[in-house]
Amino acid sequence: MKDMFYFLRQIHSYAGKMLYINLLMMTFIGLFESIGLLLLIPMLSMTGLVSLDAGKTPISPLFAFLKDFPASVGLPLILGTYVFLVIGQNLLQRHITIQNATIQNGFLKHLRVETYRTLLHANWNFFIKKRKSDLINLMLTEVTRTSGATNAFLQFIASLVFTFIQIILAFCLSPAITAFVLVSGLMIVLLNRKFLKKSLELGSRNVELGKSFLSGMTDQINGIKDIKSNTLEESRMNWFHSITEKLYIEQVDYIKLKTTSQVHYKIASSILMAAFIFMVIELFNAQAAQLMLIILIFSRLWPKVAGIQSSLEQIASTIPSFKAVKALQHECRKAKEYEGTMEAIEPIPVLQGIECRYVNFRYTAKEAVPTLKDISIFLPANQMTAVVGRSGAGKSTLIDLLMGLNKPESGQVLVDGIPLSAENVLSLRKSVSYVAQDPFLFNTSIRENLQLVVPEAGEEQMWEALVFASAADFVRNLPQGLDTIIGDRGIKLSGGERQRIVLARAILRKPSILVLDEATSALDTENEARIQEAIERLKGKMTIIVIAHRLSTIRNADQVIVLEKGEVVQQGAFSQLSQEKNKVFSKLLSSQAAVIKQG
Numbered sequence: 001m002k003d004m005f006y007f008l009r010q011i012h013s014y015a016g017k018m019l020y021i022n023l024l025m026m027t028f029i030g031l032f033e034s035i036g037l038l039l040l041i042p043m044l045s046m047t048g049l050v051s052l053d054a055g056k057t058p059i060s061p062l063f064a065f066l067k068d069f070p071a072s073v074g075l076p077l078i079l080g081t082y083v084f085l086v087i088g089q090n091l092l093q094r095h096i097t098i099q100n101a102t103i104q105n106g107f108l109k110h111l112r113v114e115t116y117r118t119l120l121h122a123n124w125n126f127f128i129k130k131r132k133s134d135l136i137n138l139m140l141t142e143v144t145r146t147s148g149a150t151n152a153f154l155q156f157i158a159s160l161v162f163t164f165i166q167i168i169l170a171f172c173l174s175p176a177i178t179a180f181v182l183v184s185g186l187m188i189v190l191l192n193r194k195f196l197k198k199s200l201e202l203g204s205r206n207v208e209l210g211k212s213f214l215s216g217m218t219d220q221i222n223g224i225k226d227i228k229s230n231t232l233e234e235s236r237m238n239w240f241h242s243i244t245e246k247l248y249i250e251q252v253d254y255i256k257l258k259t260t261s262q263v264h265y266k267i268a269s270s271i272l273m274a275a276f277i278f279m280v281i282e283l284f285n286a287q288a289a290q291l292m293l294i295i296l297i298f299s300r301l302w303p304k305v306a307g308i309q310s311s312l313e314q315i316a317s318t319i320p321s322f323k324a325v326k327a328l329q330h331e332c333r334k335a336k337e338y339e340g341t342m343e344a345i346e347p348i349p350v351l352q353g354i355e356c357r358y359v360n361f362r363y364t365a366k367e368a369v370p371t372l373k374d375i376s377i378f379l380p381a382n383q384m385t386a387v388v389g390r391s392g393a394g395k396s397t398l399i400d401l402l403m404g405l406n407k408p409e410s411g412q413v414l415v416d417g418i419p420l421s422a423e424n425v426l427s428l429r430k431s432v433s434y435v436a437q438d439p440f441l442f443n444t445s446i447r448e449n450l451q452l453v454v455p456e457a458g459e460e461q462m463w464e465a466l467v468f469a470s471a472a473d474f475v476r477n478l479p480q481g482l483d484t485i486i487g488d489r490g491i492k493l494s495g496g497e498r499q500r501i502v503l504a505r506a507i508l509r510k511p512s513i514l515v516l517d518e519a520t521s522a523l524d525t526e527n528e529a530r531i532q533e534a535i536e537r538l539k540g541k542m543t544i545i546v547i548a549h550r551l552s553t554i555r556n557a558d559q560v561i562v563l564e565k566g567e568v569v570q571q572g573a574f575s576q577l578s579q580e581k582n583k584v585f586s587k588l589l590s591s592q593a594a595v596i597k598q599g
Contacts, residue, residue, distance in 0.1 A: 100154045108147040118332035124405035126335035133215035142321040149318035156311035199316035347430035350512040352416045353380040359411035372566045384544040386554035389563035433506030437518040439498040441490035447482040453509045465508040470530040471500035516546045
């Protein structure tokens with residue numbers, strides 16, 4: 001029940017007074033239905049078709065005034081009132097249905113937006129620790145499942161209000177009979193508590209299975225080329241059969257649980273109803289009119305109570321999804337990177353340079369050896385600095401620190417002598433354009449991919465950036481030019497063309513700092529040369545930081561920083577470092593020269 005109240009608080013925090021207005025209208029609907037039931041006795045009596053003595057029922061004074069009307073007037077009056085109540089009830093019901101849909105879909109939208117907002121504002125370290133597929137599963141699957149719980153919750157409230165009003169009416173007719181039925185009904189509800197517990201357990205298993213399914217599918221779609229190339233179709237199909245079988249069993253188990261609880265409830269209800277009628281006639285000596293009205297009330301009431309049980313089970317099965325979403329929001333808020341919005345933030349014009357002063361960094365406190373140790377370097381403004389080293393030396397980690405994605409464990413990163421902090425990290429990032437080894441492009445046109453960073457960019461600016469990136473010629477030769485759709489992650493373009501589009505996008509932003517993270521490592525010699533030409537044209541106009549895989553591409557760098565096991569082991573000009581024999585840089589040069597010679 002604690003989980004139910006938790007869910008109620010979340011719905012209340014979003015819907016607010018709208019929930020109470022709906023509750024009030026539900027009360028009116030319940031009253032209209034109750035009054036309609038009360039009118040049945042005088043209606044039936046006045047027709048003369050059925051002889052019912054309503055004089056001994058507690059509601060008889062309500063209809064005493066009808067004795068003053070002849071049957072020809074009284075019956076149309078009652079029928080007219082009945083029709084009016086039905087019309088009013090249905091109009092209110094329509095309004096409530098629309099309001100419930102508004103609350104349900106509005107809460108879903110609110111949950112999606114809030115979850116995505118907290119996700120985007122989490123720091124880089126949060127994303128390093130999380131699987132992308134788990135985040136996608138929470139955003140797409142678990143958030144959507146909570147919409148079903150919202151609907152079930154609103155149905156639960158409606159049934160609860162209706163039930164409460166009908167019970168009050170029954171109490172007015174016969175407190176003793178109603179008390180007996182309520183005690184019996186409470187016993188049935190208590191017996192069915194185990195079904196709520198099982199629903200919660202099934203919901204938790206569904207969350208875990210959903211994560212496994214989506215993570216597996218994400219990995220396999222991303223690796224489809226390897227699967228096809230290595231004939232792994234059979235083993236992947238076996239995995240798919242296994243996970244879908246588990247999902248199938250979970251869904252069937254839920255239906256079994258739901259139908260079993262309903263069967264138990266309906267059997268118990270029928271036994272209770274039979275016992276109820278027997279005791280009403282034999283023990284309570286109820287009058288015909290009173291008996292008929294009570295039976296009518298409870299015959300309408302039991303399906304609503306059954307609906308309450310069903311709604312509670314559905315809410316219970318989806319609460320684990322809702323709690324998983326709220327847990328993600330909580331984690332994201334704890335990892336929040338900055339306060340406020342980006343609109344008013346201006347980029348930092350880097351005039352002197354970027355400095356690391358005695359920087360140490362490790363990803364988790366459990367790491368015995370820091371990933372970066374005592375890094376003290378200076379990257380002059382408007383010059384090109386290359387960072388090299390063996391795989392795992394800490395190159396990308398250093399770049400992440402320079403861009404403010406990670407924070408040093410100790411030491412400082414300074415921009416123009418000012419320490420990098422939460423107050424100025426966004427200003428720094430607004431000054432940075434980042435080009436990764438794996439180009440990030442959307443499945444849309446070249447124009448829209450360029451305007452991603454500068455939405456207001458005109459054609460002249462875009463072509464200028466494309467020329468600078470040595471991409472203008474091949475874009476002009478495409479069927480639709482700038483409006484050519486380039487496919488998922490730019491698959492319709494070659495690797496070199498994708499890199500040049502991404503470089504053009506980076507240049508279009510007019511950054512103070514251009515970061516190239518092994519941006520040419522996967523390119524052929526011709527495309528690499530074109531990228532190098534573009535970079536050469538940028539020298540002196542912005543601060544360029546290059547993580548280099550191929551050392552031949554950084555011959556014109558103003559300085560080279562060599563990392564080994566997280567430490568700076570060499571620093572200087574390319575020509576100077578290449579002459580320092582038996583050191584890391586010369587060994588890297590020698591090994592690459594040997595590979596080229598063998599090739």
